[in-house]
Amino acid sequence: MELAVLVLFSPVLILLARVLFWRLRPQSGTVGVVVLGDVGRSPRMQYHALSFADAGFRVDLIGLSGSAPLQKLTNHSQIEVVALSDLTKWIEVKFLPKLLRYVIKTLIQLAQLLVILLFYMRRPKQFLVQNSPAIPTLFALHSVAFLCGSHVVVDWHNYSYTILQMALRPGHPLVRIARIYEQILGRFARSNLCVTRAMREDLKKNWNIEALTVYDRPPEMFKKTPLDVKHDLFVRLSKKYQCFRSQPWQNKVALQPGTRVEETVFTRKENGGIELRSDRPFLLLSSTSWTEDEDFSILLNAIEKYESFAKEGQSHLPSLLCVITGKGPQKKYYEELMSSKEFERVTFCLPWLEAEDYPLLLGSADLGVCLHKSSSGFDLPMKVVDMFGCGLPVCAIDFNCLHELVRHGVNGLVFRSAQDLSSQIQRLARDFPASHSSELDAFRANLKYFQSARWNDNWNRTVLPLFEVK
Template structure:
């Protein structure tokens, strides 16, 4: 997602959700064009990212019993503890999108948390804004567990399609999609997720670490065309069959 599109999205969201509003004093002329992540120059209209911006974490859910979001909330509490303990980590804005029967239950849990460096937002996005948000985010989190153990979470496919690295909760066939330590990380509980957030966001917003490497790998694999995939995957299998010449 281009910086201009990111800024437009963040400005729209800031009209409804204070988590996206710039908290500081940046001058009255600039303030209307500033979000917590981006600023639009008053003279040339160029958009830049704030150097000290928070990291943007995103997850999506239908708010059902299939996904235990208490795991994410506990991990965010532990992340808050790292910062209070002196770890040099960015603040977080965590966006959890979607509608569903348990949203109000988790909304109450979120409101009961005492977090200074983590803000949690639960918007409902227009369909066209969802991929823009994924492309504007720094890290995705997936808490989907397959009840059959056989289906893969499409939300991870969506995130990968936007070159967004993912931390995903473990279940049987997940490694077919999320390659641990290659395009994302797999966790089993809130403690592991908190450690992964700490590891990936250390040094943010620099792209020199593991988070930047994951994103680069996802972007390079997305650029691979159908013919290249055929030559690398299918053609060797056909050749190994030693089929007779026509």
């Protein structure tokens, strides 16, 4: 009841807020970082918040509650995380028309954002807001900025209307309205950031919006994992996931009396000394939001082809442990589909990792796989940035501007089909671990240049000059 009243009277609240706030100056040295999504699953916005705080700003980070944010962020004295509850789950009623549910959801989110921004946080001199989603975020931020005399900077990760048309269809009236809305409100921003050169050119050409390309770069925590840390990680994971434990098909070593041994499927610790097992599987890793812009049937079909070749007696193909991390709407569907398959040489594991364990696993893997296909064709997968930060080569599905990150045959491979991907995995995993792929070694060597450019250096050079510290 209270929520319904809040939605109905939000225009009155805006007028009242204008009367209350028009004489009050925004607080210099304060930045509001806003993402209408799960804060813990919005790494770029978390990195923005940390960089602002390290540069001397007071930061309010506003986003939906859900996954735990980085511990470094929640412990930072200059950052306050304002977590919004997802009130829209209460309107997921099947008998309501889809359009009506969407309208109600938008109104609830708008009212919630306005109340939080106006009454429950400091009045920042500047806002940095993630787009997408644009609805209702851009309207809410521009309204509050007008009331309080603040400035808005939009960080374009993707286009909201292209994401919407995946759920509806191109040319749908809602998609056309969303595009116009996004285009108009995007022009009100004081400055714009974007994630690729292709997006910058598209914003300029089609919407007359000038944007600065700020490529994602990995923070320092994304690096190759030392052997002792790697072993400790596998031990922790083995307590939750059977596939990380020492397997029956692996070699058993005769032990001397009094010998202390701790084993995982990848490592062996004997009397304090740690080594990688010579019979360990090839660790293939992918991460995902389990959304429609990532078709995991491609990976599943590629793995089935790999399994078929391995069972035909091609002994040069090792066992695979395929780990796919993340949460999202399609996870249950693919989890059930994978569990219905019978594999002898391949094991799937779909864990959810703590934020601090994710880079450790990336730094322990042998090959990354990326199935992200941008809805607009203008954004790059941050998961590949993280993998590259750990020196992990990637096989990535091709799309419009992928070449700005993945250079085929230089730091990874690009594929277009399940057959392509299966052939690439077979080629790179051949004879593992007895002999390492020279191709993989070359990719890792070429990634050292990418690893030298970290998030803070890039951010201080490109983003910081747009903001004021006083």
